[in-house]
Amino acid sequence: MDRMPKWADVVLIPLISLILAAILSALVILGIGEDPVAAVKMMVSGALGSTYGWGYTLYYATNFMFTGLAVAVAFHARLFNIGGEGQAMLGGLGVAIACLYVPWPHWTLALGGAAVLAALFGAAWAAIPAWLQAKRGSHIVITTIMFNFIASAVLNYVLVNVMRPQGSMDPATARFSETVHLPTLHELLAPIGISFSKAAPANVSLLVAVAACVLVWLLIWRTRLGYEIRAYGHSETGALYAGISPVRITMIAMLISGGLAGCMAINNVMGEAERLVLNATEGAGFIGIAVALMGRSHPFGVFLSAILFGFLYQGGAELALWTSIPRELIVVIQALVILFTGALDNMVRMPLEKLFLSLRKGRA
Amino acid sequence: MTDDQAGGRQAPAAPAIELRGISKAFGPVQANKDISIRVMPGTIHGIIGENGAGKSTLMSILYGFYKADEGEIFINGRKTEIPDSQAAIAAGIGMVFQHFKLVENFTVLENIILGAEDGGLLRPSLSKARKVLSELAVEYELNVDPESRIDQIGVGMQQRVEILKALYRQADILILDEPTGVLTPAEADQLFRILDRLRAEGKTILLITHKLREIMEITDTVSVMRRGEMTATVKTADTSPEELAELMVGRKVLLRVDKVPARPGQTVLEVDNLRVRDPKGVERVKGIDLTVRGGEILGIAGVAGNGQSELLEVLGGMRPGHGQIRLNGTPLALEGPGSDGRARRAAGIAHVPEDRQREGLIMEFHAWENVAFGYHRDPAYQSGPLMNNAALLRDTQAKMQKFDVRPPDPSLAAKNFSGGNQQKIVVAREIERNPNLLLVGQPTRGVDIGAIEFIHKQIVALRDQGAAILLVSVELDEILSLSDRIAVMFDGRIMGERLPGETDERELGLLMAGVSGEAA
Numbered sequence: 001m002d003r004m005p006k007w008a009d010v011v012l013i014p015l016i017s018l019i020l021a022a023i024l025s026a027l028v029i030l031g032i033g034e035d036p037v038a039a040v041k042m043m044v045s046g047a048l049g050s051t052y053g054w055g056y057t058l059y060y061a062t063n064f065m066f067t068g069l070a071v072a073v074a075f076h077a078r079l080f081n082i083g084g085e086g087q088a089m090l091g092g093l094g095v096a097i098a099c100l101y102v103p104w105p106h107w108t109l110a111l112g113g114a115a116v117l118a119a120l121f122g123a124a125w126a127a128i129p130a131w132l133q134a135k136r137g138s139h140i141v142i143t144t145i146m147f148n149f150i151a152s153a154v155l156n157y158v159l160v161n162v163m164r165p166q167g168s169m170d171p172a173t174a175r176f177s178e179t180v181h182l183p184t185l186h187e188l189l190a191p192i193g194i195s196f197s198k199a200a201p202a203n204v205s206l207l208v209a210v211a212a213c214v215l216v217w218l219l220i221w222r223t224r225l226g227y228e229i230r231a232y233g234h235s236e237t238g239a240l241y242a243g244i245s246p247v248r249i250t251m252i253a254m255l256i257s258g259g260l261a262g263c264m265a266i267n268n269v270m271g272e273a274e275r276l277v278l279n280a281t282e283g284a285g286f287i288g289i290a291v292a293l294m295g296r297s298h299p300f301g302v303f304l305s306a307i308l309f310g311f312l313y314q315g316g317a318e319l320a321l322w323t324s325i326p327r328e329l330i331v332v333i334q335a336l337v338i339l340f341t342g343a344l345d346n347m348v349r350m351p352l353e354k355l356f357l358s359l360r361k362g363r364a
Numbered sequence: 365m366t367d368d369q370a371g372g373r374q375a376p377a378a379p380a381i382e383l384r385g386i387s388k389a390f391g392p393v394q395a396n397k398d399i400s401i402r403v404m405p406g407t408i409h410g411i412i413g414e415n416g417a418g419k420s421t422l423m424s425i426l427y428g429f430y431k432a433d434e435g436e437i438f439i440n441g442r443k444t445e446i447p448d449s450q451a452a453i454a455a456g457i458g459m460v461f462q463h464f465k466l467v468e469n470f471t472v473l474e475n476i477i478l479g480a481e482d483g484g485l486l487r488p489s490l491s492k493a494r495k496v497l498s499e500l501a502v503e504y505e506l507n508v509d510p511e512s513r514i515d516q517i518g519v520g521m522q523q524r525v526e527i528l529k530a531l532y533r534q535a536d537i538l539i540l541d542e543p544t545g546v547l548t549p550a551e552a553d554q555l556f557r558i559l560d561r562l563r564a565e566g567k568t569i570l571l572i573t574h575k576l577r578e579i580m581e582i583t584d585t586v587s588v589m590r591r592g593e594m595t596a597t598v599k600t601a602d603t604s605p606e607e608l609a610e611l612m613v614g615r616k617v618l619l620r621v622d623k624v625p626a627r628p629g630q631t632v633l634e635v636d637n638l639r640v641r642d643p644k645g646v647e648r649v650k651g652i653d654l655t656v657r658g659g660e661i662l663g664i665a666g667v668a669g670n671g672q673s674e675l676l677e678v679l680g681g682m683r684p685g686h687g688q689i690r691l692n693g694t695p696l697a698l699e700g701p702g703s704d705g706r707a708r709r710a711a712g713i714a715h716v717p718e719d720r721q722r723e724g725l726i727m728e729f730h731a732w733e734n735v736a737f738g739y740h741r742d743p744a745y746q747s748g749p750l751m752n753n754a755a756l757l758r759d760t761q762a763k764m765q766k767f768d769v770r771p772p773d774p775s776l777a778a779k780n781f782s783g784g785n786q787q788k789i790v791v792a793r794e795i796e797r798n799p800n801l802l803l804v805g806q807p808t809r810g811v812d813i814g815a816i817e818f819i820h821k822q823i824v825a826l827r828d829q830g831a832a833i834l835l836v837s838v839e840l841d842e843i844l845s846l847s848d849r850i851a852v853m854f855d856g857r858i859m860g861e862r863l864p865g866e867t868d869e870r871e872l873g874l875l876m877a878g879v880s881g882e883a884a
Contacts, residue, residue, distance in 0.1 A: 222750045227733070227740055234726045240682045241715070241723040242738035243706030357390075 004356035009349075010301070014294055014341055016348045018308075021340040025333040034325050046318025047311045053318070055185060055200015059272065060284075061310030062202065063088075065209035066264035067288025068306050069216050070122075070257045072297040076220055077253035078233040083129060083144030084261040085285025086151030087122035091262025092269040093158060094121030096276035099176040100163075110180040115208065115266050122262015123255040125151060130254030134247040140254075148285070159278055172277040182271045205267035210303070212260060217299040219256070229253050261285060287313075287334075293342035305341075312337060378441025380405040380537055380568035381426070386435035388421055395421040397592045399435070403585070405536075408559060408569040410579040410600070413589030414612055414784075414812030419572050422589070423539050426570075427459045428452040439537070455537075458530020462542040464522050466514045472525050473497070473510040476532050493532065500531055504561050519667075520551035527558065538562065539570045544578060548667050549840065549873035556582050574813075576605040577841075588612055613814045623824045626848040629658035630692070632832035633679075633801050638687035638698075640674045640856075648674040649685065650856035656801065656832040661823070663847025663864075664836045667876050671856035672836040673718055676805045679834070680715040681708035682723075691801060709738060714794035716787075718805030718836070724790040727779040731769070732760040734778050735793055767792040768818065784815030791819050795826050802826055805836045820846060840869050854878040 026036035047057045067084040074081035081087075094117035104110035129143035159171040168174075184203045186196045220226040232239040232249040239246060264284060269276050287309055294308070295301025316330030340348075379402040388396040395418045403409040413419050424430045426437065428446040437444050439455045446452050452459070466475050473493055474486075481489045494510055501507050508517070508524050517525075523543060530538055540559075544552040559569055559582060571583060579586050580600060587597040588611040596611050610616055633656040640649035649671040656662045666672050678685035684699035691711050697703040708715070715738075717723035725734050736745050736756055745752055745759075760774040767788045769781070778786055787807065794802060804823060808816040823846065827833050837843050843850055844864050852859045852875035859875040 218750070222753075224740055224746065224751055227736075227751060231726050231729070231737065234728050235722055237682075237719075237722045238724075238726050238737070241680065241705055241717050242740070243681060243704045243709060245704065 004353050008352060008356060010296060010298075013345065013348050013352060014296075014301075014305075016352070017294075017340040017345070018337065020348070021333075021336040024336050024340075028329065028332060028336075029325065032325070032329065034323065039319060039323065039325060042319055042322060043311075043315030046322070047315035050197065051185075051195070052197035052200050053314060055197045055202040056314040056317070057307070057310040058185070058202040058206055059200065059267070059310070060313040061306045062206045062209045062267045062271075063264050063281075063284040064287050064291045064306035064309050065213060065303060066267070067261050067285050068291030068295060068302040069212055069288075069299060070259075070261035071288045071292035072295065072299065072302050073216060073220070073229075073260060074253055074257035075292060075297045076226075076233045077229045077249055078236075079130075079133070079250060079253055079257070080141050081126065081144055081254065081257045081261075082141055082289065083126060083147050083151075083258070083285070084264075084288045085281055085283065086144070086148035087125045087258040087261035088264040088268075088281045088285050089148075089151040089155050090125040091118035091122040091265035092276050092280050093155065094118040094262060095265040095269045096163065096173050096176075099180045099270060100173060104180055107180055107182055111182060111204070111208070111266060111270070114180070114270050115263055118262040118265045119259035120262070122265075123259040125262070126254045126258025127251070130251050130258075133254075134250040152279075155276075156278065159276065163276070170277075173275045176270070176274045180270065181274065182266070184271075201272040203267065203271035205271045208263070208266065209306075212263065213299040213303045216260070220299070225252065261288070290338040290342055293338075293345075309334075309337075379403055379438070380440060381570070382438040382441075383422075383426070384436045384438070386422065386425060386432045386437075388418075388425060388430060388432050394592050396425070396432070399589075399594045401587055401594065401597060403568055403570065405440075405568050406563055406566045407584040408563055408571055408582055410571045410573065410583035410586035411589060412573060412576070412579050412586060412608060412612060414574070414814070417589040417612070417812075418592040419589055420541065421592075423459070423541060423570070423572060426452070427457060427539065453533050453535070456535055457537045457539065458527075458533060458535025459539045460523065460526040460530060460541065460543060462545060464526055466522060466525060468515040469513060471511055471513050472508050472517070472528075475514060475525055476510075476529050480533055496532055497528065500528060503565065504531070504558060506531075506558060518551075519546045520548075520554060523547070523555065524558070536566075537568045537570070539572070541572045542574070543571070544573070544575065545838075546668060548876050549869050550877055552578075575841075576608055579608065580605060590614060609813060613812070615814075621820045621824060621845040623846075624828070626660040626827065628660040628848070629830060631655050632658045632692055633834065634688075634690040635679075636688040636690075638675070638678065638685055638689065640671070640678050640683065640685040642674070648856055649678070651687070652853075652856075652858055654851060654858065656834050658800075658830045658832050659827055660848040661827050661833040661835055661846055663843040663850045664834070664853055665840060665843045665850055665872055665876060666836075666838070666853035668838050670853045670876075672853050673805065674856075675853070676715070676718065676803050676834070676836050679708070679713065679801075680717065680803050681705040681713075682717075705738060706741070709797075712800035713803065714797050714799035714801070715803040716790050716794050716805060716807055718809070720783075720786050720790050725778040725786060728777055730775050730777055731764070731781070731789060732756045732774040734789055735760040735763055735774075737793065739793070739797065763789075763792040763796060766796075767822070782812070783810040784812045787811050787819060788815060791822055795822055798829070799826075799831055801832045801834065803834050803836075806838065807835070808837075808839070808842060840872060843872075844869070852876055 029036040029039050047053045067088060070084045071081055095114045098114040098117040099110060102113060104113065125147060129140050129147055132138040132143050133140040163173045164171060165174045182203045186198045188204060189196045228244045229249055231242060232244055232246060236246055268280055273280060291302055291305045291309055294305040312334050319325050320327040320330055381403040384400050386396050386399040399422060411419050421430065425432045428448045428451050437446060444455050446455060473490055477489045477493045497510050506524050506528055508521055514522060543555060547555060563569060573579060583600045585597060586600050588595050588608060590612060635652055635654045638649055638652045639647060642648050652675060664672050677683045681704045684703060686698060689696050696711060721727055726737060745755055757774050764772040769785050769788045807819050823833060835846055847864050849861060850864055851861045852872055854876060855878060859880055
């Protein structure tokens, strides 16, 4: 017998966690002498009150969908891929190479080509820790973290020494050509008569991210490979018994995971900056962990929590801009949400399970 | 049955243990329903019941792990609250768990004082314990070297340490949970002698077991549990194994397996000089030769941990080995490509693994997902690039019906079935493939009597269709009643082969303990 109904596990627990995080955040804001109600209003209006706000919220959410899916896929194979950040950085390199050195005739082809290269670069970056885990037993959490630092150093080197245009003082690539410009939501929605903010960076990558959610759902829950990944994730000895190769599943799951993280670059590098700059990922790889945890590693959950974190990011930025609440406090609020939805999951879960058990007994 | 039948000695003042109306529910599951028993001091009281009948829950309530929803506990006539195990120990109750709770790299003495130290310094506690231990050794013939490390003594000795731990804490009431599960018959006999001695010294013993033979051999009174209720309490002398089995299951059961003599055909499996090392490099199987023919069951007897598991795992493609195995004359790879479970299944080897929860099933998967486990590459389960869930569901429904899996709900997760029904799902999946060779490990471990009977019948039916069957079990009864030939393993080697009609538990027990056939 399950301890509680599924809806409680999927909806109620994240909701209560969120409320707890919100209450604690409110107390912190009160503690520094600001008005939490005004702060919430500011966040909501800043992130959701205009198409400009929505444009940023969805732009961030697109990043988080890719990195959240990356963590979720690996997590189904019980692999904790902390390396989304580094894989997304390498994905950026892939996008930059695709956009700078290939004369694409049209943005659609460029998007396809850049996505493939981004995924390949991200997957390749995940492949080394995956191989070390599968063959040598090196713990993937440790190796993927280390690979984040290596990725950062590699990008630093490449941007300063290889891809920086001559004469530029900025460690970044040249601007991509107009033909690989991805349509923003403003450009996509204008033909059907919806006016969307011109300044917001949300772009067609959002649709790719949503498609990725659907594809990952199909992969995990409907294909044989997904079946094997989940079986391996639940029981390694079980997988051995069933003739599922742990090495193969570890490699494949990590390659898919790295590929998804790499794909984030079509949003931030190709869609927004239109050139590759240093630290283009801005921590989205790490947020992906929280997104996957909160989304229960389910693609639809990842979709929803990515939007939530997009809201927190954009709302937080507005808060820092218009109030005296310091930028650091925004990070505190985001950290509280991560803490409650991810790490302190059991704190909410256990009392709730007890509650449902006693409710059920009352009925019996 | 009335209470005053318990005991049987001259009416002592108060029962050592009395439970009145104990009830305990876990959510919708009523694990214990209005249970009352009285156990007189200086007696051995057996509690018998199928898996999930509520024996362990009842004992956990008595030992303070769970709190009863209703009911009262009286120890030596005094009403006692037992909120935790400290309180149980204070009330004089000691528990010997099925899985020992010993620190492997501590000595016997250190384990005994663990949690019962007097003060921060160890030396006074240790010397006190040493003295008490030597007294206990004389009193109960419980001889154990106090300075040996736990990982260097045998399982039977480890169990004595558990008993000593309880006695050191001045337990007058001992609860033993399935104490003979890991023992050889000889070790079990020794344990029973110790229990006898303890009873003679006035200790009260609660023995939880599913083995009818043990109940008949050692207990004074026995209570039978079924589905959370205590269905009967009888004097052991007044009952019979058949009656107890019927009380446990609620209907007549066949204790012996009904089967016609085997008609062995062609040799199906040949194993030559098989050697297996575990990941640490320790040799677990040290050169085994055996053959199994079609239409016969070869039973491998042995105490757990003597290489039988590794033998099954190599044959099932779960770990590499060295030597030669041939199936119907064709050599099978023992390491590298073609040696995994997938290749084994393709060759027609089905495998009911020893541990259904860690190997045979994915506990979080639905029953319909588990019915494909290992065979999930079968084209019948695919439709294009996706899994054909509708086909899986149909297949599961058919198998559940044929194997009487309850509840017959394909979308229930494996963990929500009882042990017996989980095993039926595994057995259905493997047997329905009509394999050339069926590997079976501990087919009825943690399975209720009703399901045991059913699973045994299915295995015999597969044999009669001409399949070769290799059975590994630590239950001698099971080996003796199912096998057409018996091989005994000890320390990675086969000590000898016997025919079930021409041997007995005593002879097999000696072989299991490593005494070779010639010497016996």
